[in-house]
Amino acid sequence: MTTPPSAAAGDGTNDHLVQSTDPDHPANLIPSLCAKFWTLGWVTGTGGGASIRNDDLVYIAPSGVQKELMKPSDIYVLSLAAQQSQSLHPRQRVYLRRPPTLKPSQCTPLFLAAFTKRGAGCCIHTHSHWAVLVTLLLEAHGSAEFRINNLEQIKGFGRGPGKAGNLGYHDTLVIPVIENTAHEEDLTEFLEEAMDRYPDAYAVLVRRHGVYVWGETVHKAKTQCESLDYLFQLAVEMKQLGLAWITDIAPTVPTRSAA
Template sequence: MSVILPESHPEHPFNLIPELCRKFYELGWATGTGGGISVKMGDRYFIAPSGVQKERIRPDEIFILNAEQEVVEEPRTTEKKLKMSECTPLFFNAYTMRNAGACLHTHSQNCVLISLLCEKEFRISHIEMIKGISNNVTKKALGFRDSLVVPIIENTDFEADLTASMAECMKKYPESCAVLVRRHGMYVWGDTWQKAKGAVECIDYLMELAIRMRSLGLDWEPQPKSVP
């Protein structure tokens, strides 16, 4: 977001990040300290810490970084020593390569299952919910007959080791606003936190639907015969 909000505002990153973490936890996307959320405001990047119970994060536990990925303000809490998110360099892929306003990381089971069902990318078309996702190049919403394509990269032992492969994948798929990590989760970004949140919700919905379609013997990728 380009507007600098007061810390008391509900959409200030100090308040927004804990709220989103709680919602993602309730959805099963950030359990067991997994997942991560980052939001840009002005020239500062607000990032949730690593290795903490995401549903219990407080405003005074957020790191603030500059564009060089340097910490300009440590978490204000004095109760615990917090660790910078392992996702940080991957978040910055979205910020530097896509000029994103927010980048979200989930550990959804749907992400993991789809990454096992698909070889190189998740592709789905002719489903209404696709309209909730934008083409990252044109910035226009995808249409019902368009294909959503989310590329897949291989997991590594350490999160930071995904940085280069994620960046390379983003170069190959400039229209995508997300990258799946096999057996791990997904990174999703948007021009604003609202667009990033909407995109991750729509993509996860589509992945869950695809899994159910497969269990019923339906193929989610080809155009349905009934669609002209």
């Protein structure tokens, strides 16, 4: 399948979009986050990436760049509204700013799905080996869902877009799994379908590939990505010990009220 080239209109230099002394500016924050993810083994080689939305502007890590060496000048920028044009082929992109020697990430349409369907402010994609191992364990049991409960780290996840508060200790965290495709951008429709089927989910696992995690802000996306990776590792080790991911534990209630 041939991918149509990005639309030429709007593909200017616009280097000012990625130039800032503010460490929290998306063009500075994406390289910083990816460098940290590299130390965790989440973005080994050039795999994985991250994208941040700032109102209508979307900042995206490029393809083919070692994530720990990424620079602000490597970042792509596009207008979210401009991508909704009916005249554009579904695989075309109008970039406001693009590096002259790099290629756009094939994760781009999946990041955009998190922004348009979930109103996310940040989307992170990792190739964490714990995520991959979990999908293999689920594959062995013919399951397309990761479900786990009665663990403290579940509190790191919101109850769902537009819902107040986070999940509780006794709640069940559910993450859908979609099948991998030969080309990453071909995952988009399956990711969107999973979002529709699981409206409260903040992540989607990709079988034998990794995971996409999003949040309303960079802080929330990062927190949920870290919490999820912790739970994936724990789940793999629990399986090795013969421990169940879903358990029936009655809430513990204090015998007397606090003074």
